Amino acid sequence: MRHKSFDRMTCPIARSLERVGEWWSLLIMRDVLHGVTRFDALQKNLGIAPNTLTRRLGALVEAGLLERRRYSDHPPRDEYVATARGRDLNPIILALLAWGNKHCAPEGASVVLINRRTGAVVDPVLSDPATGRPVTDPDYVLAAGPVAGPRTRQRYGVPPSRRKRGVA
């Protein structure tokens, strides 16, 4: 075992990490989400051993992030397509891209996110759709959710719904 399982932790961050499983998983999802869907192409692109790739793809299918789709019957060949749950990983992957370009690319960016209508390079920001403001603003904080246990409540305070009622 690579690590203690995070599955019993109720923190949604820990659970996401448990589900995604290994760094390879995110790189596989990066490729699938950006058009590399076949085993041979994935293997070439990632440069990993076929048995490792087979195992990771199986785990991603089992976790409900990818689906197998047959594209050839003779010989039998599958490609991998992201499910809705898998597609929702894209913001995490693009946030990693932005961080990597800012902090781990002293020589300049090798891959960037662009708006293809304008050609502009985009530095994406995680924001609150209700206000348009970045969630790195100090107004945004973590709070205990509706099913928080005693430890989480103690740490983050009362759930926001109660707090809201208190204010109203």
Add this chain to the structure above:
Amino acid sequence: MRHKSFDRMTCPIARSLERVGEWWSLLIMRDVLHGVTRFDALQKNLGIAPNTLTRRLGALVEAGLLERRRYSDHPPRDEYVATARGRDLNPIILALLAWGNKHCAPEGASVVLINRRTGAVVDPVLSDPATGRPVTDPDYVLAAGPVAGPRTRQRYGVPPSRRKRGVA
């Protein structure tokens, strides 16, 4: 070694994953960024062995994500403070939170992001600050950056700056 090093990969996503190192690192950064900064509190909160925590904190200091700050001389005690590079991980952590709440919390959320002025629960979106639109919109695509090598160019096409000049 847990995995092949991603360091030689030029992809900024792979480099970010290499730098962050292990899942534990993101959980440690989650805690430090949300106010848990002392060894004992981190250890209790994460439930990991002290020697593992010492090793991971050392790696995060070395990677430039955390700084040690002495808060007691007798006995000598340090706390851990995020650097600018470490603080910039917050969007990644909050994107993991949003994904976990949506896909790995069938019983409801135990931790949520709120706007503390309004008490509203926030479902953050990664967006383009220039247009305000989510980068999951099909207009947003990856492209080869200024220092892309031949393989990356082949995969993602010409860098956007050249494309832009071509259009103009």
